[in-house]
Amino acid sequence: MSTKDPIALIAALQDPNVQAFLRMLRHGEGTAGDDGYRVMFGGADLVGLDGLPGTADDFADHPRQLITRKLGGKPISSTAAGAYQFLSKTWDGLVRDYGFADFTPTNQDLGAVALILGRKALDDVKAGRFEDAVRKCNREWASLPGSPYGQPVVTMERARQEYEAHGGTYAPAAPEARPTLADLINPEALAADTITPQPKEQPMAPFVAAVLPSLIDLVPKLGRLFSSGSETSERNIKAAEIVVAAAKEAIGARNEQELLETIGADPAAAAAVRNAIEAQWFKLEEVGGGIAGAREANAAYLQPGAPGFWHNPAFWVSALLLLPLYGLVVDVLFIHPDNYSGELRVQIVTALLAVIAMVGAYWLGTSFSSQRKTELQAGRGKLPMG
Incomplete structure (x- = not known):
């Protein structure tokens, strides 16, 4: 009893490429006659x-x-026979699957189509994917190019x-991909030739922007330096460039x-990078507004008619930072020097110098050189060339 419908084979046999493939x-x-x-x-x-x-x-x-x-x-x-040299066991399998009643030429053609279908090459034959079909069928027919059975084979050129x-x-053949409009346009050239209002917020260089989050992960306080908005755009870019x-x-x-x-x-x-960024912190704060803000705060208290500097909260913060340290230094150096080891004394003096540097950065921000730098950055002067 057949298990497969031969109708699909009959329809495929009408396809010109299938007929040409069978003749090949x-x-x-050796059965072309x-x-x-x-x-x-x-x-x-x-x-x-x-017998006749x-x-x-x-x-x-x-x-x-x-x-x-x-x-x-x-x-x-071998038991091979017919136009496609079917082995007896192969033909018996086709009869079992499709119910062929005899070995007539038409059934032999249909049997060959069934074998091509069994090798999953029928769609390739119909579509004209010739070499793909040959490679899939060369284990069914020993004469095809690339067959592994060691018998004489035809060349691919002769088969074609x-x-x-x-x-x-x-x-x-697959058509060559035609360039799209996006492929033909140079974005940089287009931007140069197009007259459009410049955005207020300048974009950060893409490679700098890509690495910046990782650097902020290393030094989290960097995040406080960067904000959005046109007023801070140039400052952000400059600080990012310094960091990177x-x-x-x-x-x-x-x-x-x-x-x-x-x-x-x-x-x-990563540790070396972290230390390098920390070493640049003074410069970063200046770019980010720390020292510039200090100058503005100082100037507000020094304007004519303004309250004296002792009304500035920063004055009292500075005093609270410095006075205890001065007292500690006096105790270390003059009152009870024997109570402190040499290493501890060095640490205390180092801490004092660090606080002095921090306070000095604020209070000396209105010095002539710093003020001159502010004027130059604001465009009221010109940086020397050379």
Whole structure:
């Protein structure tokens, strides 16, 4: 009892590419002539049960005769028969699946189509994907290019010639991808030629912007320096450039990508970058508004008619920071020097100097040199060239 519908095979057999592919197969199997449907292995003609060649009985069934011939000096036995040289067991499988009633030429053609379908190559044949179909079928037919069975095979070029000679066509070559409008436009050139209002907030260089979050992860207080809005855009860019330049210099990174990869993979490099950024903090605060803000605060208390500097809260904060430390230094150096080790004395003096530097950065922000720098940055002067 058949389990598969032969109707699909009949429809496929009408396809010109399928017909050309079958003729190419017959050429390779040595059955291309008019009597190819009668040929048995070795070249003999099949005969039916009546024993007479050339009668209708010849195609009653597969002959199922085991024939031995020498090929390349070695004896080979086979039951292959018909235009597509079906082995008896192969034909029996096709009869079981499709119910072929005899071995007539039409059923042989349908059986070959069924084998192509079984190799999942029928769609390739129909679409003209010739070489794909050949590669899928070369384990079914030993004469096809690339067949692994060690028998003589036709070349791919010769197979193509036979296929083309019988009307076979090929799948159209994939058209070259046409460039889209986006491919043709140079964004930088377009931006240069287009007259549009410039945005108030200037964009940060993309590589700097890409590495900045990782640096903020290393030194979280960096996050306080950056904010949005046109008023702070240039300040953010300048501070970011200082941070990234210091980080690259600290580990000798050639570019932002190398910097990002190195600090992600090497803790020691990350620590070196962190220290380098900390060392730039004084400059960063100046860019970010720390010292500039200090100058403005000082100036407000020094304007004519303004309250004296002792009304400035920063004055009292500075005093509260410095006076206890001065008292501690006096105790260390003069009153109870024996109570402190040399190392502890060094630490105390270092702490005092750090506080003095911090307070001085605020109160000396109105010095002539700092004020001159502010004027230059504000555009009221010109930076010296050279």
